Amino acid sequence: MRVLSFYPTKTFKLILEFENSDYRLLDMREFLHNKEGLMKEIINDIEVFMTAKLDEVAGTVMWANDVDFDPGILYESSISLDELINNDSTKNKKARGLPIPKKITKLPDDYESEISRQNRRLIKLLRGL
Numbered sequence: 001m002r003v004l005s006f007y008p009t010k011t012f013k014l015i016l017e018f019e020n021s022d023y024r025l026l027d028m029r030e031f032l033h034n035k036e037g038l039m040k041e042i043i044n045d046i047e048v049f050m051t052a053k054l055d056e057v058a059g060t061v062m063w064a065n066d067v068d069f070d071p072g073i074l075y076e077s078s079i080s081l082d083e084l085i086n087n088d089s090t091k092n093k094k095a096r097g098l099p100i101p102k103k104i105t106k107l108p109d110d111y112e113s114e115i116s117r118q119n120r121r122l123i124k125l126l127r128g129l
Contacts, residue, residue: 001075002059008052012043014061016078018071024078031077038065 007015014026029043041048042063051064062068112120 001072003054003061003071003074004059006052006054006061008050010046010050012046012049014052014074014078015081016061016074018075019059022075023081024075025081025084026074026078038067041065042067 002019003016004019005017009015012028014028016024016026018024028049032039032043035043042065043049048063048065052061053063054060055062055068058068058071060068060071060074
């Protein structure tokens, strides 16, 4: 299991994309709550935490202080975003009688939003002036 991409948040969480197209959330403070040394730096210093980068060779996340984790451990210790979203919002929406949206885990590579299409048309128009 490899990490393909991730997004670090300022609340010490990682949103991880794995090679099986699963998006997962990992709370690093819960994951490392009893750790010492270099690992403790990751959850006590936001500047160190935000130095996270993708190690494309190992398929994992690594930090500037040379700490990294086995991607399988990251996967096992995190929760699926689909599960998190469905458990929380589905209950609330059902209780209020609201429609439950279909879940989308990844947009197609060629996806273009309506705003992007309008911006592209506007740029063409401006270039023609």
